[in-house]
Amino acid sequence: MKILHLDKNHPLLFEQLSQLGFQNDEDYTSSKEEVEAKINNYEGIVIRSRFDIDKTFLDAAKNLKFIARVGAGLESIDVEYAESKNITLIAAPEGNRNAVGEHALGMLLLLFNNLKQADSELKQGLWNREANRGTELDGKTVGIIGYGNMGKAFAKKLRGFEVEVLCYDIKENVGDQNAKQVTLEELQEKTDVLSLHIPWTEATDKMVNASFISKFKKPFWLLNTARGKCVVTTDLVQALKSGKILGAGLDVLEYEKGSFESLFTGNDLPEALQELMKMDNVLLSPHIAGWTVESKEKLAQVIVDKIKQLYGFGDDEKKILPPKEYGVSGLGGFFFKTKDPDHIKAWYKEHLGMNTDQYGWTFWWKDKEGNDCSTQWSPFKEDTNYFAPSEKPYMMNLRVKDLHKLLNQLKEEGVTVVGEVEEFSYGKFGWILDPEGNKLELWEPNDRAFL
Known part of the structure; x- marks a missing residue:
């Protein structure tokens, strides 16, 4: 994603956005008309108050996804027109309050x-x-x-x-x-x-x-x-x-x-x-009033954090915690139907380097504490009845900490439980239906590394 910076700000804004993979261009001198001539090349802009962001500018910005103003207010932006074009507006009043x-x-x-x-x-x-x-x-x-x-x-x-x-x-x-x-x-x-x-x-x-x-x-x-x-x-x-x-x-x-x-x-x-x-x-x-050495840095950091939040970058403080201590602890896998599971597994292994086995592909990774984590990718034949009674061509697998406690609680809450708990060497499994009929597989692994 390309971002055009129209005002000079604290260098951390430019540096951190670059580290996140954004392409950052600077233009602190061109006229509004000159910027309008090239703004269609950018998905984001960062500005203070150099000029008004009006309808003419917004019509030229055909690919604009967000406007970040390094300040408290948005009065220099035609807010209603920008929102009608599904452009996200970002301000930073927290930075200089x-x-x-x-x-x-x-x-x-x-x-x-x-x-x-x-x-x-x-x-x-x-x-x-x-x-x-x-x-x-x-x-x-x-x-x-x-x-x-x-x-x-x-x-x-x-x-x-x-x-x-x-x-x-x-x-x-x-x-x-x-x-x-x-x-x-x-x-x-x-x-x-x-x-x-x-x-x-x-x-x-x-x-x-x-x-x-x-x-x-x-x-x-x-x-x-x-x-x-x-x-x-x-x-x-x-x-x-x-x-x-x-x-x-x-x-x-x-x-x-x-x-x-x-x-x-x-x-x-x-x-x-x-x-x-x-x-x-x-x-x-x-x-x-809001123009201090400290606020210059804070304003820039607030803008970076809000862009990160907009595009789903991690923020440990904003993570949604499981509703129950024995509930969902992670995504176990994504299961879907295909005509020939063996062929597609071989294709993914040959062309994408996915180290597939009889179950599919287990993607191992580590969290910030260095704990082992994994996500499972598994294709199933089209005629499988493993997803039943759901008619959907896919099923999600969720890791949980205590399957029996969770299922008992879900039953009390009126959630549809499918079948009985099954146990294998690699853990316990239970199944539920969501309000739209999607079948969810709940897995309590025996190997605690999966939790």
């Missing part, structure tokens, strides 16, 4: 303690203690809008403070031990500090406007480490002037370009932005 949580907390403490103003004044030779008297966070109510990866990370950082944390989210039942989920009305009634952790969507575009701000019962502090276009800057400036908003920590701005690589297009700073820049109770940063 800790960085965002720390950044939001840092901004809040800087604002509460007037550190921006105090630092600036002292460097000018001014020693103004009373003018820079701080405010303590303890006893305050922090309201979080958007309680996903980022909101939860910020709430977790607040656990060391004596604060009440409330959260509001369009999804139900997302509150946890770190934040109580409430209605938007209750949050607006109680909040002293409001922190935004929402994506930019039609519903959140310009959400924080004059009307929204007026519904808060108390003057409050505002933090925005989410998306700049969720806040109307001119309304924010007016609320700061009136004292309705006591101060603001903004990592994102309404005027950012979609790529987040620069502030805006044009020569003149918007008037509202000019006013923000002059306010001592406003702290600004250039969209770097």
Whole structure:
């Protein structure tokens, strides 16, 4: 599979995908149109926010299977159109959530303690203690809008403070031990500090406007480490002037370009932005809340892990465990019907190197602890009655740890058991039918290496 990387990221992403067998190409300079001319050659792309992935791009990407964005959101992608083309979308909010949580907390403490103003004044030779008297966070109510990866990370950082944390989210039942989920009305009634952790969507575009701000019962502090276009800057400036908003920590701005690589297009700073820049109770940063040394590596690793999961690469933490300790422990084999079993076994041995015997072919392998494991491949004649009563031309063999216990439990659960247990030198065998009539052979080997 060929993957096109459109933005530079941590080298581990490129290296690990290469180790997994993907072909990785890089193009960090071509225009969107130039990329569209060749994108049909690729099954996957990895991008941050270099340009929008719109319908024109997606129509050109005829073989695209996935889009991996090394970041938290997918707003630069036409999600609905991509999904209509069965393209898997991958983002990595898990990779920079800790960085965002720390950044939001840092901004809040800087604002509460007037550190921006105090630092600036002292460097000018001014020693103004009373003018820079701080405010303590303890006893305050922090309201979080958007309680996903980022909101939860910020709430977790607040656990060391004596604060009440409330959260509001369009999804139900997302509150946890770190934040109580409430209605938007209750949050607006109680909040002293409001922190935004929402994506930019039609519903959140310009959400924080004059009307929204007026519904808060108390003057409050505002933090925005989410998306700049969720806040109307001119309304924010007016609320700061009136004292309705006591101060603001903004990592994102309404005027950012979609790529987040620069502030805006044009020569003149918007008037509202000019006013923000002059306010001592406003702290600004250039969209770097999730932009740490550690998050750069974490974001890349999350993308690799999700691609691995998408294509079935092993992940021990995500393996499905047997439902019963005496239940299925592995795939014993795959049995199927053929007109001439001896001929096909000889063919597979001659052409594919499968070392067949009277039963078929046993494929031996080792797990990560070095234990011997095997899988059996066995062809049967077309007129065999070994698969009966199933009408299917194949039968699966599953290894189990305790055949009798499993069969007794399955009988209690209403599963159809076929025939009686049979014992041979190489183990015990029993048979069941699945809901579609497939016959499954359950095998408890005498040789424990098979388990």
